[in-house]
Amino acid sequence: MASSAIYPIENLMQSKFLNPHFPPSMVSSSLIIPSHPVFRSTHLQIISYGKRNTLFPCCRQAFQIWAVTNIAQKTIECEISDDIPLQEDSNKGELEPCSDHSSVLERLGMGNREIKYLIKKYPFLVDQTPDSLLQRIQALRALGIGEIDLIRLLKKRPSVFTVKLEPTFEFINGTIEGFNMERFHRVLFRADSELLLHFPDKIMLLLQHGVQKTDIGKVLNRVSLQAFCKKSPEELNEVLLYLNGFEEDKEVCCIVVRHPTLLLLNVERDLVPKVNILQDFLKDEEFVRRLIRRFSGILVYSIEHLEKRVEYLRSLKLSEEDLVRIIKFYPLILTLSIEKRLKPRIEYLRKCSLKEKEIVKLLTRYPSFFGLSLDENLSKKTVLLQKIGFEPYSYQLAQAMSTVTRISYENLQNTIDLFLSYGLAYEDICKMATKQPHILRYNCECLKPKIDFLVNDMDCSSKVLVSFPTFLGYSLEDRIRPRFQIMQQLISKGLTKEKYSIIRIFSLSDQDFVKMVVKKGYDGSLDY
Numbered sequence: 036m037a038s039s040a041i042y043p044i045e046n047l048m049q050s051k052f053l054n055p056h057f058p059p060s061m062v063s064s065s066l067i068i069p070s071h072p073v074f075r076s077t078h079l080q081i082i083s084y085g086k087r088n089t090l091f092p093c094c095r096q097a098f099q100i101w102a103v104t105n106i107a108q109k110t111i112e113c114e115i116s117d118d119i120p121l122q123e124d125s126n127k128g129e130l131e132p133c134s135d136h137s138s139v140l141e142r143l144g145m146g147n148r149e150i151k152y153l154i155k156k157y158p159f160l161v162d163q164t165p166d167s168l169l170q171r172i173q174a175l176r177a178l179g180i181g182e183i184d185l186i187r188l189l190k191k192r193p194s195v196f197t198v199k200l201e202p203t204f205e206f207i208n209g210t211i212e213g214f215n216m217e218r219f220h221r222v223l224f225r226a227d228s229e230l231l232l233h234f235p236d237k238i239m240l241l242l243q244h245g246v247q248k249t250d251i252g253k254v255l256n257r258v259s260l261q262a263f264c265k266k267s268p269e270e271l272n273e274v275l276l277y278l279n280g281f282e283e284d285k286e287v288c289c290i291v292v293r294h295p296t297l298l299l300l301n302v303e304r305d306l307v308p309k310v311n312i313l314q315d316f317l318k319d320e321e322f323v324r325r326l327i328r329r330f331s332g333i334l335v336y337s338i339e340h341l342e343k344r345v346e347y348l349r350s351l352k353l354s355e356e357d358l359v360r361i362i363k364f365y366p367l368i369l370t371l372s373i374e375k376r377l378k379p380r381i382e383y384l385r386k387c388s389l390k391e392k393e394i395v396k397l398l399t400r401y402p403s404f405f406g407l408s409l410d411e412n413l414s415k416k417t418v419l420l421q422k423i424g425f426e427p428y429s430y431q432l433a434q435a436m437s438t439v440t441r442i443s444y445e446n447l448q449n450t451i452d453l454f455l456s457y458g459l460a461y462e463d464i465c466k467m468a469t470k471q472p473h474i475l476r477y478n479c480e481c482l483k484p485k486i487d488f489l490v491n492d493m494d495c496s497s498k499v500l501v502s503f504p505t506f507l508g509y510s511l512e513d514r515i516r517p518r519f520q521i522m523q524q525l526i527s528k529g530l531t532k533e534k535y536s537i538i539r540i541f542s543l544s545d546q547d548f549v550k551m552v553v554k555k556g557y558d559g560s561l562d563y
Contacts, residue, residue, distance in 0.1 A: 074351045092394075131358055135165035135380070138173070143182055143189070150199055157193045171196050174204040179216055209394030222260045230264040235514045237263070237271055244275040245288035258295040264298060268544055277302045279453040281327045290331040295336055309334050312341060330366050344369045347377060347552075352391055357399045365402035371441050381406055383413070387428035397430070401437030415444045423451060424465030431469050438472035453479050457497040471504035493519060495524040495537065514541065 037277075140150045154160060160168070175185060175195070206231055207219060221233075248514050255263070266539060278290045278297060300306055313323045313333075327334065333341075348358050348368070360369060371377055384394045390420060396406060405435055407413050417432070425432040439447050468475050474482075485507055489495050500506060509515050518540055525531040543551065 047422050053136060060179050062108070081352065093154075136161050136168065138260055140167050140189075143172070143186055145186060153190065153193075158198055160193055163197055169411060170197055170406050174201045174340050175223075177208060178219070178561050179205055180220055184220070192224055192228065194545065195223055198228040198232065201226065201229055203234050206238070209234075210230060210238065210248075211252050211255065212249055213256070217334075218256065218260055222264060226264045229414060233268055234264065236268045237266075238375040240268060240272055240275060241288075241291070243461060244272075244279055244291075245282070245284075246291055249388050250292045254292060254298075254332070256293040258298060262299045270301070272304070274298055274300065275303050277306055281324050281331075283328065290328065290374075294332045294335060297331065300334070308336060308338055309336075309341065310543050312338060316345065317362065319363075322363060326366050333366060333369060336370060341369050343373065344371070344377075347373050350397070351381065353395055353398070357395060360399060361402040365405065368402060368405050371405060371502075377405060380407065384433055384549075387430065393430055397433055397437060401434070403440045404433075407436065416447060419444070423461040423468075425468075435472050435475060436467055438468075442476045447475060450475060450477060450482065453482060453486075454497075457490065459497055459500070463498065463501045466501050467504040471508070474504050474507050477507060482507060485509075488515060488519075499537060502540075506537070507543060518548065521557060523559055525552065525555055528531045528556075 047131060051121075056434055062332070065219070067069060136154070137147070137150050140153070141147075145153070165486060170238075172185060175188070180188070207216075230542070241254065247255060266465060275291070279288055281290060282288060297306075310323065310327070313326065314320055317323060317326075348361065353361070368377075381394065384397065389397065400535065413436060416436060417427075420432055420435050420439075421427055425435055452462060453469075459467075486500070489506065491497065509528070522531065522535060522540060526533050
């Protein structure tokens with residue numbers, strides 16, 4: 036649109052072109068009309084309160100103007116679109132629609148020439164009764180499709196109005212909870228209308244195979260609906276039967292809910308070969324079943340994708356035993372990008388001056404290291420760990436980094452601050468973490484009661500933790516408190532020395548601890 040002109044609405048109200056049904060409530064002080072060379076034959080329409088009314092019904096050229104009320108300026112702003120290739124007047128060979136069909140289409144706001152062109156292009160529209168056409172339009176409206184989109188749908192996918200889809204629409208409206216209906220609207224514009232006839236059958240299959248009714252909407256919101264519509268009920272049933280074979284509870288289908296994309300795969304071409312590769316490589320059928328239950332998304336990746344990851348890990352001079360161990364401990368490694376994830380982390384370890392054998396050893400013990408984010412995770416945590424005393428690019432630093440992979444930077448900072456609050460220095464924390472790296476990922480809510488008991492009840496210095504950080508891994512209620520109380524009773528009866536080795540007392544197995552206190556003459560309850 037090159038320019039616009041403003042025309043007083045009261046003048047247009049007297050125009051012979053003005054639709055007499057133009058709502059009086061829309062009359063404003065002026066109307067913006069495009070100064071277009073073909074304005075004399077354009078089709079001007081307005082939108083008012085969600086309804087569309089034809090202002091200028093004469094329509095001869097390939098232009099249509101959509102107008103939107105501008106409340107602030109009390110004008111109607113128009114823009115031109117050319118998605119309706121209307122032809123010049125020529126009655127020769129045109130198929131005249133019956134008046135009943137025309138009246139149904141006119142209710143949508145279509146002009147007479149639009150209707151003629153539409154029937155000429157899609158003559159099968161009049162093969163059905165006007166009542167059937169009206170019924171389908173009403174069913175589409177019930178799905179939340181507005182009149183503008185109805186006309187677009189009629190022009191782009193007229194078969195939607197000729198196939199008996201009312202049962203499908205009613206089923207979707209009344210059965211599927213939490214379904215994003217806009218996704219189904221888009222499918223109507225893209226998918227073959229015949230395929231939509233089986234949509235209810237496929238939903239019933241999901242329900243029959245254990246997908247909960249409340250999860251149906253979640254599944255459909257995360258899968259390509261167009262591909263889902265193309266899949267036959269027989270193929271879908273075959274996929275569901277195969278995936279249900281991996282479920283612990285055959286009555287509940289969790290795999291599909293977690294990874295709906297699996298529904299679009301073919302059993303013989305996609306699923307079976309991938310499962311066979313995993314079984315041949317891991318040589319543990321039961322583990323593969325557990326793997327698919329927990330990380331079913333691994334089946335979404337291609338066979339070539341999985342094989343490339345295995346070959347890259349082999350290139351690191353890992354033994355087959357180590358390779359199997361890494362994949363069993365961290366199966367998501369088979370889904371990571373080689374260039375963006377695996378190689379940069381190996382280079383990071385090499386910068387830590389680790390030899391190939393040391394890299395293999397670290398990866399075997401801490402394969403989740405591959406899952407670290409170099410930018411957001413590794414960099415900030417590396418700075419913090421170096422601050423407490425870990426040498427840059429050292430094996431100890433790499434080992435500590437592997438330990439804190441699953442905790443946030445904030446949790447790591449809070450843990451270090453907790454140790455500092457009990458009088459431990461950075462050097463002490465570094466020594467503790469070197470001996471027992473897991474203390475860095477313990478929750479503060481778990482650590483604080485143990486350190487409080489050590490310092491206040493046991494009257495020990497927090498420095499004890501430097502030589503015995505394993506203490507923090509023991510249960511306060513199941514080991515630390517009961518054993519301390521037993522030792523206090525032995526001391527009160529003079530059966531043992533007042534000072535005893537904390538490391539020895541708490542590191543003994545339950546069986547050895549019982550033998551020790553019984554030998555010393557303890558005759559109380561040992562039920563702890």
